[in-house]
Amino acid sequence: MTAQILPLTARQPSLEPMLSLIASDMNAVNTVILDRMESQIPLIPRLAGHLIAGGGKRLRPMLTLAGAALVGYSGTRQHRLAAAVEFIHTATLLHDDVVDGSELRRGKAAANIIFGNPATVLVGDFLFSRAFELMVEDGSLRVLKILSNASAVIAEGEVDQLTAQRQVETSEERYLSIIGSKTAALFAAASRIAAVVAECEERFEQALDDYGRNLGVAFQLIDDALDYDAKAADMGKEQGDDFREGKMTLPVILAYARGSEEERSFWRKAVAGHASDASDLARAVRLVNSTGALQATRDRARHFAERAIDALSVFPPSKAREAMTEAAQFAVARGY
Template identity: 70%
Template sequence: MSATIHHLGGTGRAPSLDAMFQLVAADLNHVNSVILERMQSEVALIPELAGHLIAGGGKRMRPMLTLACARLLDYGGTRHHKLAAAVEFIHTATLLHDDVVDMSGLRRGRRTANIIWGNPASVLVGDFLFSRSFELMVEDGSLKALRVLSRASAIIAEGEVNQLTAQRRIETSEDQYLDIITAKTAALFAAACQIAAVVAERDESVEQALDAYGRNLGIAFQLIDDAIDYASDAETMGKGVGDDFRDGKVTLPVILAVARGSDEERGFWRDAMEGRRSSDDDLAHATRLLRAHNAIDDTIERARHYGQRAIDALGPFPAGKAKSALVEAVEFAISRAY
């Protein structure tokens, strides 16, 4: 029987990434050294701008997943250090580009790089970090690792473009929304986990199990992000509350509320997503509609479903600290909504 997601409070403490952090702390020091070394450049603006985001309070969740999955497989080598750094560079590059596309002003509670240094610098430093990630993959020498991570990079870009075409369109379907978040968020979680099996030279079934774990965790993670954009404050989120609302991002809570709402409510959502209703009062009204139709709770419930699928994917692996830490990472992803 596989583990299940505990209802929060059942363990007496809130789930966190602490167990994973402790498990991989020594490896993570090596990864951070690689990150620090490879974000350097003779062009001073590059490490300055990259460092703002890389040192900006991120949890390093994706590289930690690579390290924890390697630990799950009893991998004793060091190849995963450079690949985990490549994962973090891909993630950071996409954040830099995202903030430009979204015209965001806050990230993790701090001003975004594009606000401080401008859009052109943010885009170009993002390009630099992408290039660095590919250098690290090539140095590893495994065509398979290169294929897994380069494919993920392409899928992330596809997801971002898909999101752009869906923006401000309340006709966006649940299936399209799922395609978007599977690409823009879950693909990198999946690749981060799968490459641990690649460096440990395990068979296809192990790669697929870790891919499924990471992919489902990534979907759950993004669903919770989209729920708490309407149910949180800026301190918890680390970005402006209601950013998705003002950006016209048609996320699952909105899709559910539109489907369940009256014609009048659908008119409000259309105006809001198309940018004609974006005041604080409009956001408050939107949140009331979401709550009236259980759209936030049902989004969280959907996240729990994907979280459970992530945990189930770990079924074939032996019990131990690594497996427990990976299960708790899922519980942490869900618990952010409470």
């Protein structure tokens, strides 16, 4: 039976149940993070701390901790591994901001703007290295394989997105492949390793993998919708970033496919970088709404969130399962 997303009239879903469930574990993870981003080179903790302390949701390490609670794991290995997951994610953000030339991250100046591109790239490398140190210390080759593979897939997804940039004919299939790599792969790995450390059966590993992967796709779809649907203050990033960078996200792909020839001509110019001022962004926002592309993107996100919730059906009812279900509901209902 298909799981149900909370109806729009119900209580607004949030991450609070998950945060409450893992509060003590997250404190332990934060301790590991603070300890492992230290260095004798002062710039490293300053730059890393600028982003790590910048108000992110830390959803990926939360998935590792919640997954451990879901499968009844009572050890502490998940703390270092959740920190490794956060370091991998943070490293990719630092590198992404350099590649994209981003000026804002989570509502404040991006690290590359403050510290410069070379330092930002190198500190990203440092965090990747710290992540792999933590994996090796855990001692599980399976965990190492899962997280190292996810790191490689993320890099492939970012390169694929770069080559698809300003390519107006990018297909929905390719777009889903890109976000499946650059976002969903780490969600899946972060979730799956909880079952690995608990030595669960393969079906439980796969269920957590499916949960994380589908949640990651839903999360990215909403992120891409928000670029055309929310104020910068709500998103923590400047509205229209994707538009100005010529990224072919699903709202644009659908609006282009559904538009008139005159509208398609506008999108070709915009994606090529020849129409990117405030009035062009305003028109793009109108078009993704008038063609139904924005709502269709949100509907796709709800579909993937439902698949994530369905994946949890192999686990018995529990507070952890309820919290993870609501996290999927939050992923599609959020405005930031």
